[in-house]
Amino acid sequence: MEENLSERINETPRVGRWLAGGALALAVLALLLIFLTRDDSHEYKFVFENAGQLVKGDIVRIGGSPVGKVTGIELTDDGRAEVAVSVDDEFGPLHQGTTVVIRAQGLVGTANRYVDVSPSPGFKPPLDDGATIAGDQTRSIVELDQLFNTLDPKTRNGLDGFIHGFADWYSGQEANANKSAKYFSPALVSGQKLFAEINRDSDTLGELLVETSRALRQVSGRKADVTNFVTNAGESVAALSSDTESLNQALANLPSGLRQGRETLADLRGPAIDDVERFFAASKEPARVFPGFLRKLRPFLHNSTPTFAKLSTMFNQPGAGNDLYDTMRDLPRLAKLADVSFPRAQESLRKSTPIFSFIRPYVPDAVGWLRSFGSAFAPYDANGHYARSMPVFDAYNFVEDDEGGHLEPKALAERGNSPNLKTGQLRRCPGAASPPAADGSSPFVDTGELSNADCDPSQVVGAP
Numbered sequence: 001m002e003e004n005l006s007e008r009i010n011e012t013p014r015v016g017r018w019l020a021g022g023a024l025a026l027a028v029l030a031l032l033l034i035f036l037t038r039d040d041s042h043e044y045k046f047v048f049e050n051a052g053q054l055v056k057g058d059i060v061r062i063g064g065s066p067v068g069k070v071t072g073i074e075l076t077d078d079g080r081a082e083v084a085v086s087v088d089d090e091f092g093p094l095h096q097g098t099t100v101v102i103r104a105q106g107l108v109g110t111a112n113r114y115v116d117v118s119p120s121p122g123f124k125p126p127l128d129d130g131a132t133i134a135g136d137q138t139r140s141i142v143e144l145d146q147l148f149n150t151l152d153p154k155t156r157n158g159l160d161g162f163i164h165g166f167a168d169w170y171s172g173q174e175a176n177a178n179k180s181a182k183y184f185s186p187a188l189v190s191g192q193k194l195f196a197e198i199n200r201d202s203d204t205l206g207e208l209l210v211e212t213s214r215a216l217r218q219v220s221g222r223k224a225d226v227t228n229f230v231t232n233a234g235e236s237v238a239a240l241s242s243d244t245e246s247l248n249q250a251l252a253n254l255p256s257g258l259r260q261g262r263e264t265l266a267d268l269r270g271p272a273i274d275d276v277e278r279f280f281a282a283s284k285e286p287a288r289v290f291p292g293f294l295r296k297l298r299p300f301l302h303n304s305t306p307t308f309a310k311l312s313t314m315f316n317q318p319g320a321g322n323d324l325y326d327t328m329r330d331l332p333r334l335a336k337l338a339d340v341s342f343p344r345a346q347e348s349l350r351k352s353t354p355i356f357s358f359i360r361p362y363v364p365d366a367v368g369w370l371r372s373f374g375s376a377f378a379p380y381d382a383n384g385h386y387a388r389s390m391p392v393f394d395a396y397n398f399v400e401d402d403e404g405g406h407l408e409p410k411a412l413a414e415r416g417n418s419p420n421l422k423t424g425q426l427r428r429c430p431g432a433a434s435p436p437a438a439d440g441s442s443p444f445v446d447t448g449e450l451s452n453a454d455c456d457p458s459q460v461v462g463a464p
Helices: 002-037 144-149 153-170 174-200 202-220 223-242 244-267 269-282 284-315 324-376
Strands: 041-048 059-062 065-075 081-088 099-104 113-118 396-399 406-409
Touching: 041 099, 059 081, 081 113, 153 324, 174 202, 174 284, 174 324, 202 284, 269 284, 284 324
Parallel strands: 059 113
Antiparallel strands: 041 081, 059 065, 065 081, 099 113, 396 406
């Protein structure tokens, strides 16, 4: 009995050690499962005005490098596109202020878009997984069709009518235009002489304006009387114009009436002078207001003098083809040229439509080439910019050996025959500069107005 109890006591620590070891193994296994099954990416949602032909599985790029993919696209309640993306753990998390743009990869097709992310600096607060970026921090792609759709049939008809309208405007009016141009030149010369005379003695002109200002100041004190005078004069003129026969008779009798009244006026010479004196005496008060008006008018005229000088230069400046006079002299010849060139321009636009239709599918390829060309010449050092290039000669084979490997020259007949090098691909279709799209949208081959019988869709990257 005592021996059994002693054995049980000795076995108790051994069982505890086994239990502790099993618990430790289970904990290590749980941590290993968590590490192997954890998600090494960050999930975000980008809200755009429209999805720009994005599809699930499209690439997410940062600085041109793939960092994730589009995991889903949903429609928001306000009709916008909510694009769910995953970003690899090494490029996350994103920070507040990050901007997102949908761009084209340089291929013609429907599944050729990618999401371009411009990360915010790392010192800004990080975004939580599942955060939404929207508003002015996202921008959809501008499709090329949006530009071409502006030139709808109505716009083209309007442009056509505008050009024909110019032709109709000048049609049959060439003689009148030439006659107007003939008399317009002397009018400009006369105007120039008039402004030169006005500007020749500016002091006298200023003095005249000052005195006129004083007189008008005096008159302005009797505004009510002047208004009544103008009103009564208007009524008198209207009454006279309504009875032209009587006016004609009065004008015919005026000379004889003046002759008969000469003696009467001679008799009234003395009283008339008295009346004139009383008139000037009554005009003293209005005359006090007139100088103030002229004082205000004088600086205005002084400031206007350079304007008249500039007008003179604008109408007649020394030299040929540099003033308004030369412009009006050349206008008839311009009208004749426009009468011929506008119809030709219209015909050129009509004939160039097929050319633009042919070039249109190659626009993304051209843009991609310009972008790649700029990237190749972007690096620079103290000597200036330099280009990154990689010449391919295909003149050697790499042979492994104990020291790691060495190059052995190829035979002349084998040079240039590597499977990764291809020549003679001179009939590529639009979009053939990159691997074919998974949905078959590139290379671009169409049977409608954009069809191109001169390209071979088999000439693509990776083809034999």
